[in-house]
Amino acid sequence: MPDLAALRRRRHAIHGWLLLTPALVMLTTFAFYPTVATLWTSLFSRGTRRRPTEFVGLENYQRLFDDPTFWLVAKNNLLYAGVTIPISIALALAMALWANSKIPARSFVRTAYFTPTVLPMIAAGNLWLFFYTPGFGVLDQIGALFGAPSVNWLGQPETALWAVCAVTIWKEAGFFMIFYLAALQTIPPDLKEAAQIEGASRWAYTRRIVLPLLMPTTLFILVNAMINSVKLIDHLFILTKGGPSDASKLILYYIWENAFAFFDAPAAAAMTVLVLAVLGALAAFQFFVIDRRTHYR
Amino acid sequence: MTLLNRLEPVLALALAAIWISPLIFAFWAAFHASTDAVNFNLGAAWTLDNFRTAWEGAPWLRYFLNSFLLVTIVLIGQFLLCTLAGFAFAQIDFRGKDVLFVLVLLQLFILPEVLIVENYKVATQLGLLDTILGIGAPYMASAFGIFLMRQAFKSVPKELDEAARVEGCSLLGVLWRVYVPAARPTYLAYALVSISTHWNNFLWPLVVTNNESSRPLTVGLSIFGAPENGVDISVISAATVMVIAPLLVLFLVFQRQFVQAFLRAGIK
Numbered sequence: 154m155p156d157l158a159a160l161r162r163r164r165h166a167i168h169g170w171l172l173l174t175p176a177l178v179m180l181t182t183f184a185f186y187p188t189v190a191t192l193w194t195s196l197f198s199r200g201t202r203r204r205p206t207e208f209v210g211l212e213n214y215q216r217l218f219d220d221p222t223f224w225l226v227a228k229n230n231l232l233y234a235g236v237t238i239p240i241s242i243a244l245a246l247a248m249a250l251w252a253n254s255k256i257p258a259r260s261f262v263r264t265a266y267f268t269p270t271v272l273p274m275i276a277a278g279n280l281w282l283f284f285y286t287p288g289f290g291v292l293d294q295i296g297a298l299f300g301a302p303s304v305n306w307l308g309q310p311e312t313a314l315w316a317v318c319a320v321t322i323w324k325e326a327g328f329f330m331i332f333y334l335a336a337l338q339t340i341p342p343d344l345k346e347a348a349q350i351e352g353a354s355r356w357a358y359t360r361r362i363v364l365p366l367l368m369p370t371t372l373f374i375l376v377n378a379m380i381n382s383v384k385l386i387d388h389l390f391i392l393t394k395g396g397p398s399d400a401s402k403l404i405l406y407y408i409w410e411n412a413f414a415f416f417d418a419p420a421a422a423a424m425t426v427l428v429l430a431v432l433g434a435l436a437a438f439q440f441f442v443i444d445r446r447t448h449y450r
Numbered sequence: 451m452t453l454l455n456r457l458e459p460v461l462a463l464a465l466a467a468i469w470i471s472p473l474i475f476a477f478w479a480a481f482h483a484s485t486d487a488v489n490f491n492l493g494a495a496w497t498l499d500n501f502r503t504a505w506e507g508a509p510w511l512r513y514f515l516n517s518f519l520l521v522t523i524v525l526i527g528q529f530l531l532c533t534l535a536g537f538a539f540a541q542i543d544f545r546g547k548d549v550l551f552v553l554v555l556l557q558l559f560i561l562p563e564v565l566i567v568e569n570y571k572v573a574t575q576l577g578l579l580d581t582i583l584g585i586g587a588p589y590m591a592s593a594f595g596i597f598l599m600r601q602a603f604k605s606v607p608k609e610l611d612e613a614a615r616v617e618g619c620s621l622l623g624v625l626w627r628v629y630v631p632a633a634r635p636t637y638l639a640y641a642l643v644s645i646s647t648h649w650n651n652f653l654w655p656l657v658v659t660n661n662e663s664s665r666p667l668t669v670g671l672s673i674f675g676a677p678e679n680g681v682d683i684s685v686i687s688a689a690t691v692m693v694i695a696p697l698l699v700l701f702l703v704f705q706r707q708f709v710q711a712f713l714r715a716g717i718k
Contacts, residue, residue, distance in 0.1 A: 162544075165542050165543055165544045166544040166545060168538070168542055168544075168621055169538045169542040169543075169544035169547065170544070172534045172535060172537055172538035172542070173534070173535050173538045173539075173550065175530070175531050175534060175535075175591070176531040176532070176534065176535035176554075176591040176596060177535075177550075177591075178591075179531060179587070179590050179591035180553075180554065180557060180591045180593075182572060182576075182587075183562065183565075183569055183572065183587060183588035183591070184557045184560050184562070184565070184588075184591075185553075186568075186572070187565040187568035187569050187571075187572060188560055188565065188568075190568045190571070190572075191565065191567065191568045194567070194568065244465075247465075248462075248465070251458065251459075251461075251462035251465075252462075254458075256458070256459040256462050256463075257459055257463070258463065258466075261466065262462055262463060262465075262466040264702075264705065265466035265467070265469045265470040266465070266466060266469055267708075267709065268469070268470060268473065268698075268701070269469065270646075270712070271646050271650075271694075271697050271698065271701045271708070272473075272650070272694050272697075272698070273649070273650035273651075273652060273667075273668050273671075273693070273694065274650070274652060275650075275652050275668045275671050275672050276650075276668075276671065276690045276693055276694045277472070279476070279671070279675055279686050279687070279689075279690040280472035280473060280475070280476045280687075280690065281472055282683065282686070283472065283475045283476065283479065283683060283687070284472065284475075286683070289488040289489075289683075291471075291475060294490075323469065323472070326469075327469065328712070331709060331712050331713055332713070334709075334713075335713045355455070380559070380561070383561070383564065384561055384563050384564075386653070387652040387653060387668075390652070390656075390672055391672060391675060405563065405564065405653070408564075408566070408567065409566060409653065409657070412566065412567045412570070413570075413657060418567055421567045422567055422568070425564055425565065425567055425568075428564050429560065429564060432559040432560065432561070432564070433559065435559060436555075436556060436558070436559040439559075440552075440555075
């Protein structure tokens with residue numbers, strides 16, 4: 154007679170794999186295989202009709218590192234991350250604290266903060282054109298009231314990236330607010346009462362009790378914001394197309410441009426590998442540092 | 451009351467006003483002639499001309515249909531794949547499960563957006579270029595969805611499961627009769643997040659479509675609004691309002707559920 158427990162284990166294994174197969178096939182086709190293929194492509198030369206592709210080792214990476222545009226784009230993306238992440242997190246926190254306190258028109262305020270989250274970045278780009286267009290744009294008209302000269306926000310290298318950052322912050326902050334709101338609602342009200350009895354000011358209560366309790370949420374949002382600083386580039390297609398003279402170009406846009414406008418797939422692949430490495434480091438940070446305590450069960 | 455305390459509601463309201471203003475300006479411009487819109491001529495006549503011009507400028511009906519089909523296909527695919535996989539991860543014990551789970555979670559970081567170069571080749575080889583299925587396929591086995599369903603299924607009481615088995619339900623029968631109904635709120639939340647994500651998605655649809663037969667709204671809007679086409683700001687605003695209206699209305703009606711959905715989706 155076969156061992157019943159062993160039979161059951163086998164049946165479980167078969168069931169488990171059968172249930173997972175459809176998802177694994179799709180993940181392999183559109184995530185794992187392309188990841189490996191990207192690495193592979195990045196090691197070969199760009200094929201032309203005359204010359205087939207050949208193995209060139211790290212030459213594509215060398216070419217990338219010699220390309221001043223790549224460094225400019227990388228610097229832009231770092232600035233983009235450095236500006237949008239802290240500002241949108243800080244705003245999200247302020248929004249959540251406000252939307253959670255007794256202020257007039259609270260539900261309107263909350264809706265207003267959250268609305269950009271449900272809009273496509275392409276539409277956001279169009280909406281903001283109304284602000285940035287020189288001459289009749291809202292910013293220019295407000296400036297004109299104070300006698301300021303007309304500014305071509307999107308058309309000059311000094312301001313283009315900042316204009317792009319503003320749209321991203323506008324889009325993200327309300328989304329992150331939601332997570333802070335959820336976390337705020339889990340803080341037991343006794344803590345606030347206790348703080349009041351002790352005579353702590355609202356500021357002290359916020360700084361000493363609320364902010365530390367929000368720390369895990371902040372880390373969660375931070376990881377998401379970092380991913381977004383790679384991902385959120387759609388509005389570039391509307392606002393600046395990376396210009397003027399690459400001043401507002403970001404990595405993912407440059408990857409797209411290399412692959413589908415310059416038809417230089419190896420360069421795009423090499424850049425993709427670098428981005429994947431950064432995202433991988435981020436994943437490791439999430440798994441090994443943040444999730445150490447919040448065990449998945 | 452300190453000065454700061456009294457100032458806070460003002461700040462909160464001012465921020466809300468700033469946050470909503472791009473939308474207000476777009477609505478205002480969409481319903482006014484561009485000269486009136488630009489000059490903020492508050493007494494100007496309201497008009498629907500911009501919508502008429504915009505509507506005639508592109509095959510919007512096609513785009514709407516494509517976007518609608520896209521979110522539907524993606525949602526069906528995600529529900530199917532993530533339900534099966536989430537169930538396996540939540541309720542079945544077998545060797546290799548933990549390793550597989552980590553692999554799946556990795557996809558949270560390997561974004562489909564970043565892999566556009568190779569995914570384009572894959573889509574070409576599978577004959578998926580210029581198809582709605584091609585736009586949706588990379589998103590169907592979403593790690594996020596699998597994780598979400600796993601969490602939902604884990605909280606289903608074991609007694610329900612055992613009772614159904616005693617009644618003679620098969621494994622899939624148990625999943626369908628016990629787990630899926632119990633996870634209904636999670637499905638609703640996931641559906642709202644998925645619909646708004648894919649209605650709004652742009653980069654991959656742009657890459658994988660080359661003609662209007664499969665283009666979704668976002669790609670259509672970006673082409674329509676391109677400066678080369680020289681459309682004026684009021685017409686662009688009208689087109690933008692048209693594109694965002696369905697989702698915006700859905701959001702305003704189901705606001706509570708939307709916020710809950712994003713919450714449920716975000717909290718692990």
